[in-house]
Structures are given as C-alpha cells and as structure tokens.
Amino acid sequence: MTLTAIISDIHSNTQALEAVLDDAREQGAERYWCLGDIIGYGAQPIECLAIVREISSQTIRGNHEQAVLDGPTGFNPLASAAITWTAAQIKQGAHLMNDGLEYLQSLEERKDLETATLVHGSPSHPLDEYLFREDTLEYLPQRMEERPKIARCLERVEQPCFVGHTHVPGVIDEESRWTSPLGCEAGYDTKGARCFVNVGSVGQPRDGDRRASYALWDGRVVNFRRVEYDVAAAAELIFAAEGLPDMLGHRLLEAW
Numbered sequence: 394m395t396l397t398a399i400i401s402d403i404h405s406n407t408q409a410l411e412a413v414l415d416d417a418r419e420q421g422a423e424r425y426w427c428l429g430d431i432i433g434y435g436a437q438p439i440e441c442l443a444i445v446r447e448i449s450s451q452t453i454r455g456n457h458e459q460a461v462l463d464g465p466t467g468f469n470p471l472a473s474a475a476i477t478w479t480a481a482q483i484k485q486g487a488h489l490m491n492d493g494l495e496y497l498q499s500l501e502e503r504k505d506l507e508t509a510t511l512v513h514g515s516p517s518h519p520l521d522e523y524l525f526r527e528d529t530l531e532y533l534p535q536r537m538e539e540r541p542k543i544a545r546c547l548e549r550v551e552q553p554c555f556v557g558h559t560h561v562p563g564v565i566d567e568e569s570r571w572t573s574p575l576g577c578e579a580g581y582d583t584k585g586a587r588c589f590v591n592v593g594s595v596g597q598p599r600d601g602d603r604r605a606s607y608a609l610w611d612g613r614v615v616n617f618r619r620v621e622y623d624v625a626a627a628a629e630l631i632f633a634a635e636g637l638p639d640m641l642g643h644r645l646l647e648a649w
C-alpha cells in the first residue's frame with residue numbers, strides 16, 4: 394500500500410509545513426494530499442502555496458482559499474484581517490508564484506479517490522461545516538434519532554472521509570463515536586468503513602498542543618503524528634507583518 398501523508402490547515406506557516414514534510418519523509422511517506430486552508434492567518438502564504446503545489450498530488454479547496462477569491466464575508470475580525478492581507482499578498486504576485494489566484498481557482502471542493510474521500514469541512518458543506526467532537530454521541534446521545542449532523546454527513550460518503558477545518562485531530566466513526574489520537578496510538582484501523590478522520594492542523598493547532606498535526610494513511614490504517622517546529626519563528630513573522638493582527642502569533646504559541 395502506498396503511504397500517504399495527509400495534511401490540512403497549513404495557514405501560511407512555512408516553519409510548521411517544512412517540519413511536517415521532514416517528518417513524513419522520515420516515516421516513509423510516498424505522496425501527499427492536502428485538505429485545504431493552505432493560506433490565511435500566517436505570514437508566508439506564497440511560500441506555502443508554492444510548496445503545496447509542488448508536492449501535493451491531491452489538493453482540495455478550503456474556506457480560506459474561497460475567501461481570498463470571494464472576499465471575507467462571514468468571518469470573525471481576526472480571520473477577516475488575515476484574509477484581506479493574504480489576498481493582497483497573492484494579488485501582488487511574487488517570484489515564487491505569479492498565478493496564485495488561478496491556482497486557488499483550480500482547486501476542487503471534494504475528491505473521491507480509490508480509498509478515501511477528501512473534503513475540507515464536511516461532505517454536506519465541503520467548505521464551511523465543522524465536524525466537532527461535540528457533534529458525536531458522547532455529547533448528543535439523545536439526538537441520534539433526530540438525524541443530527543454526523544448521520545446526515547455519513548449518508549454522503551461511502552468510505553473513510555478525511556477532513557480538516559476544526560484544527561482538532563480525531564476520528565468520528567459510523568456509530569458517531571469519537572476517538573482522539575491518544576486513544577489510538579498504535580493506529581486507527583478504519584477497515585475501509587465510513588468515518589470522518591480529522592487530521593488536525595499543520596500550521597495552527599487548536600487543541601492546546603502547539604506541535605504541528607497531520608496523519609499518515611496506508612489505505613486502511615490512520616496514524617496521527619505531532620511534530621515540533623519553531624513556533625516562535627512563525628509567530629515572529631506574524632508580529633513583523635504589517636496588517637496581520639499580533640493575536641494570530643500569540644495564538645500559535647498558545648494553540649487555541
């Protein structure tokens with residue numbers, strides 16, 4: 394089986410991305426898939442787009458790519474400021490990439506591959522819907538009969554579905570149960586069944602662990618990985634970028 398490194402939510406963080414790629418190579422990854430939000434929040438959007446375009450064989454669109462194309466409607470002020478700044482960077486062009494907007498435009502919202510489906514958020518609303526631990530039976534047992542979000546989303550996939558968007562890694566299975574990476578340290582065997590595997594975020598983890606998150610996939614078993622990187626350097630670049638709120642740098646250091 395081909396070993397695939399699945400990355401998501403890089404958010405313009407080159408330091409985190411390069412650390413993840415180094416780790417994936419060491420682990421024997423033979424190819425890379427990317428679940429979107431390559432850009433937004435961090436200080437190096439062009440660099441991250443150029444790297445992902447180069448290495449990723451399957452890349453889908455995230456809500457931040459969409460927002461750079463369409464404008465930041467419906468985003469909170471922090472995200473909105475970052476999107477405006479990022480769009481300006483991409484439109485200015487750069488030596489690394491002078492067709493950034495065309496590249497973003499070329500990305501599809503969903504891919505159904507041989508062993509997995511890829512979306513950024515959920516199969517119901519690929520760009521915008523979050524699949525949270527709080528949507529699972531653990532939190533909503535009484536609502537299973539009412540066809541809540543997970544049941545609705547399961548109807549739209551036929552195999553393991555990889556997602557990002559929440560920046561919190563974990564698996565939601567066919568019974569709407571949540572498994573965190575700590576609950577499957579030897580690997581999570583999907584057995585090819587329908588489930589949602591959130592690979593977490595490379596460049597802006599929100600689960601209190603500031604190390605970059607991604608997953609390895611052999612076509613059946615998922616292994617979650619966390620990778621140390623130079624968080625302070627990524628934060629410094631944000632502090633130095635005029636137009637990016639400093640809060641986005643502090644956020645990387647605190648992983649919220």
Ligand code: ZN
Pocket residue numbers: 402404430558559560
């Ligand atoms: Zn994101």
